[in-house]
Amino acid sequence: MSVRSRWLIISVGLGILLNPLNSSMIAVAITRLQAVYQLDFTVVSWIIFSFYIASAVAQPVMGKASDLFGRRKLFLAGLVVAFAASMLAPLSPSFGWLIVFRIMQSIGTSMMVAVGMAIVRIHVTEKQASALSVLSIFLSGAAAIGPFIGGVLLHWWDWPAIFLVNIPFTAASFLFAWRNIPKDKPASSLARSMSLRSWLHLIDASGILLFTVGLVGLLIAVLAAKSSGHVSTGHAALGLLGLVSLAAFARHEWRAASPFIPLRTFVKYPAMTWINIEFILVNILYYSLFFGLPAYLQTVRHVSEFHTGMLMLSLGLCSLVASPIAGRWIDKAGPRPALLTAGILMTLGSIWIMTFNQASPVISVILALAAFGISNGLNSVGMQAALFNSSPREMIGVASGVFMTSRYFGTILSSLLLGIIMGDKLSANGFQRLGAVLTVIALSLVILNWLRKQSGQSEPKAVDK
Structure with missing residues (x-):
C-alpha cells in the first residue's frame, strides 16, 4: 500500500x-x-x-x-x-x-x-x-x-x-x-441540472418526514405518559399522530420509486427480513446494557465516572477481541453456530443482571460485561455474514443500508425500553426488571437461531408478488 x-x-x-x-x-x-x-x-x-x-x-x-x-x-x-x-x-x-x-x-x-x-x-x-x-x-x-x-x-x-x-x-x-482526499470530479450534466424538487424526490423527503414525525411523536407520547404516571388527552393525541404518520409512511414507502426504507424488499425476501429483525433484537439487548449499566453504577452503586468508564472498557475490549476470532470461526462453520453462542451468552448475561444488588461484587459486573462484549463481537460478524447469505447479490447495497437502519432502530428501542422500565429514578429493582426483560429477548433470539439452524435456512428465496 x-x-x-x-x-x-x-x-x-x-x-x-x-x-x-x-x-x-x-x-x-x-x-x-x-x-x-x-x-x-x-x-x-x-x-x-x-x-x-x-x-x-x-x-x-x-x-x-x-x-x-x-x-x-x-x-x-x-x-x-x-x-x-x-x-x-x-x-x-x-x-x-x-x-x-x-x-x-x-x-x-x-x-x-x-x-x-x-x-x-x-x-x-x-x-x-x-x-x-x-x-x-x-x-x-x-x-x-x-x-x-x-x-x-x-x-x-x-x-x-x-x-x-x-x-x-x-x-x-x-x-x-x-x-489527502483527492478533489471531486466535475459533476455530471445530470447532477448539475437536477432541481431541488428532483433531489428531494431522490432522497424520498416525504418518506423521511413521515418516518421522523411518526417515530418522534410516538416516543414523546409513550415517555411522557410513563413520566406523568397517566395517559392524558394530549398524550393520546400525540400517540395517535405518531401511529397515523407511521401508517402513512408505510403506505408511501410501498409506492415510492426511490424509498427511504424499501418495504417491498422485506416482503420479497423473508430470510433477509428475519435477519434484520434479529439484528434489531440484538441491538436492543446490547445498548440497553450499554446505556443502562453506567447509569445504574453511578446512581445505585455510587461508582465514580472514571471507574464506570474503566468497567465499561471491558465490554468494548471483549467485543474487539471476539470479532477476529468470530471471523475465522464463521469462515469455517457458517454464521449460525456463532450466533447461537452469542444468544446463549446474552441470555446468561441477562440472567446475571437480574441478580445485581448493592452488595454484588465488581467481578459479577465484569462477567456480565464480558458475556455481552463477546456476544457483540460474534453478532457483529455473524449477522453481517448471515445478511449476505440471505440477500441476493444484486441487493447487497440495499440490504446493507437496511441493515444499518435496523441497528439504529434497535438502539432507539433500547433507549425507549430503558425509559419505560427506569422511569423517573433509576433503582436496583428497576435494573433487575431490565434484566428480566432482556432475558426474555435473549431467549427469543436463541430459539429463533436454533429453529433456523434446524431448518437449514440460509439462501435467499424471493416471494413472488
Whole structure:
C-alpha cells in the first residue's frame, strides 16, 4: 500500500470515528446531565434518542447527496458541522438547546460515515480489503473506548469536555482530509441540472418526514405518559399522530420509486427480513446494557465516572477481541453456530443482571460485561455474514443500508425500553426488571437461531408478488 493511500485512510478514519465515539462517550454522562439539568431519566434519554434518529435519517440521505455535491466536499462539510456543534454544545442555555446541538453533531458525523467508505473504495485500489478493515477498526475501536474516554473526561473536567474533545479531532481530520482526499470530479450534466424538487424526490423527503414525525411523536407520547404516571388527552393525541404518520409512511414507502426504507424488499425476501429483525433484537439487548449499566453504577452503586468508564472498557475490549476470532470461526462453520453462542451468552448475561444488588461484587459486573462484549463481537460478524447469505447479490447495497437502519432502530428501542422500565429514578429493582426483560429477548433470539439452524435456512428465496 502506498504512502499516499495510508495517509488517505488515516484522514478518513479520523473523521468517521467521531460518530461512534460521540454515540458511546455519552453513556457515562447521562447521570451527570440528569443532575445538571434537574431532569428525570426519561427526559435525559433524549440525548440518546436524538443522536440515533438523526443518524438513521442522515446517513442514507448524505450518501445520495454525495453523488450530487461530491464526496470530498461533503466530508469536509461534515467536519465543519461537527466542529461547530462541539463548540456550541457546552454553551447550551438549556437541555433543549443541547439536544439541538447533539442533532447537529449527529448530522455532521453522519456525513463523514456516509461517504468515508466510498472515498477509500474509489481512491485506494491496492489491498482494498485491508484498507476497509482498518476503517472498521477506527469505527469499532472508537465505540469500544468511548465510555472510558467519557469517564476520564468527566472525572477530570465536566460534561462539556465530552463535546470539546472533538475539536482537535475535527481540526486534525480537516487538515488531513484537505491535503489527502483527492478533489471531486466535475459533476455530471445530470447532477448539475437536477432541481431541488428532483433531489428531494431522490432522497424520498416525504418518506423521511413521515418516518421522523411518526417515530418522534410516538416516543414523546409513550415517555411522557410513563413520566406523568397517566395517559392524558394530549398524550393520546400525540400517540395517535405518531401511529397515523407511521401508517402513512408505510403506505408511501410501498409506492415510492426511490424509498427511504424499501418495504417491498422485506416482503420479497423473508430470510433477509428475519435477519434484520434479529439484528434489531440484538441491538436492543446490547445498548440497553450499554446505556443502562453506567447509569445504574453511578446512581445505585455510587461508582465514580472514571471507574464506570474503566468497567465499561471491558465490554468494548471483549467485543474487539471476539470479532477476529468470530471471523475465522464463521469462515469455517457458517454464521449460525456463532450466533447461537452469542444468544446463549446474552441470555446468561441477562440472567446475571437480574441478580445485581448493592452488595454484588465488581467481578459479577465484569462477567456480565464480558458475556455481552463477546456476544457483540460474534453478532457483529455473524449477522453481517448471515445478511449476505440471505440477500441476493444484486441487493447487497440495499440490504446493507437496511441493515444499518435496523441497528439504529434497535438502539432507539433500547433507549425507549430503558425509559419505560427506569422511569423517573433509576433503582436496583428497576435494573433487575431490565434484566428480566432482556432475558426474555435473549431467549427469543436463541430459539429463533436454533429453529433456523434446524431448518437449514440460509439462501435467499424471493416471494413472488
